Amino acid sequence: MNRKHIGVDVGGTTINIAIVTPQGEILAKESLKTTTYLHDNEKMILAIVSEIKSLLAKNNVEKDEIWSIGMGFPGTVDSQKGIVVFAPNIFFENVNVKGIMQNAFDCPIYLGQDSRAAAWGEFLIGQKKKVNDMASITIGTGIGCGLIINGMLYHGAYNTAGEFGHQLMDVDGPQCNCGRKGCLETYCGGLSIVRAGKQIMEGLSVKDIYALADVGNKKALDITRQVVEKLGTGIVNLVNLLSLELITISGGISNAPDNLLLNPLRQFVREHAYSAIADKVKIERSVLGDDAPLIGAALQDETTEY
Numbered sequence: 001m002n003r004k005h006i007g008v009d010v011g012g013t014t015i016n017i018a019i020v021t022p023q024g025e026i027l028a029k030e031s032l033k034t035t036t037y038l039h040d041n042e043k044m045i046l047a048i049v050s051e052i053k054s055l056l057a058k059n060n061v062e063k064d065e066i067w068s069i070g071m072g073f074p075g076t077v078d079s080q081k082g083i084v085v086f087a088p089n090i091f092f093e094n095v096n097v098k099g100i101m102q103n104a105f106d107c108p109i110y111l112g113q114d115s116r117a118a119a120w121g122e123f124l125i126g127q128k129k130k131v132n133d134m135a136s137i138t139i140g141t142g143i144g145c146g147l148i149i150n151g152m153l154y155h156g157a158y159n160t161a162g163e164f165g166h167q168l169m170d171v172d173g174p175q176c177n178c179g180r181k182g183c184l185e186t187y188c189g190g191l192s193i194v195r196a197g198k199q200i201m202e203g204l205s206v207k208d209i210y211a212l213a214d215v216g217n218k219k220a221l222d223i224t225r226q227v228v229e230k231l232g233t234g235i236v237n238l239v240n241l242l243s244l245e246l247i248t249i250s251g252g253i254s255n256a257p258d259n260l261l262l263n264p265l266r267q268f269v270r271e272h273a274y275s276a277i278a279d280k281v282k283i284e285r286s287v288l289g290d291d292a293p294l295i296g297a298a299l300q301d302e303t304t305e306y
């Protein structure tokens with residue numbers, strides 16, 4: 001019998017569920033629409049339970065081949081108690097997810113924060129543990145980040161480590177969803193890029209804006225340059241503080257052409273980071289990309305405690 005794990009990545013729009021090997025290979029994957037289950041937390045978890053069961057049945061995997069189920073949520077999680085404390089995008093507040101899951105499965109159930117799951121997946125499988133100190137930054141609607149310090153996930157005293165997107169750029173800056181003003185996310189998160197794109201035309205996606213910038217549209221170029229400057233400033237602050245070897249970028253924006261994102265970002269960091277680290281730190285696309293949180297969630301255990 002081959003040991004397998006289930007990974008569940010609960011996002012604001014999609015819930016991805018996969019059977020994952022201990023080596024991080026995805027054997028089978030299914031998705032649910034998050035929006036179908038908003039405002040009914042228990043219904044959402046029960047839908048995940050039945051999707052896992054049908055995924056196992058479809059792939060002829062017995063329940064006792066599953067060693068653990070790991071779940072990533074977009075918010076604050078109490079890993080010890082198995083409770084999602086606060087995840088505003090999916091309207092979860094103090095939901096005992098582990099309790100509901102444990103009624104259906106008797107293997108260990110682990111809960112964690114999605115950006116930390118992504119960092120763990122990228123560190124463990126994407127980078128094969130070849131770096132010790134890294135940050136994985138995911139730019140979706142907002143900006144998520146997980147920190148690996150000394151080869152371990154870093155949580156901080158109040159379990160809030162990695163709020164890269166909420167670092168203060170300007171006390172009088174734009175209003176952020178977190179309730180504060182001038183956070184990094186308000187300048188270069190997906191939402192803010194789309195908002196800025198309205199100056200060009202209504203309804204442009206992040207991808208559209210990068211495509212326009214790539215053919216020389218001046219307003220689109222202003223937006224993509226601003227992303228590089230703000231994101232670059234955030235990365236400079238991060239690597240100066242923590243002396244990281246590697247920053248990986250994932251999420252929709254990471255698909256932007258190199259000449260508009262990765263190359264100018266590397267140049268910005270080389271020019272502005274503390275000189276002893278500026279030439280050393282690497283900035284790369286994530287190896288696992290969108291699968292990082294799913295694989296990382298699947299491979300969490302009692303030592304990771306996202």
Ligand SMILES: [Zn+2]
Nearest residue numbers: 166176178183
């Ligand atoms: Zn904020």
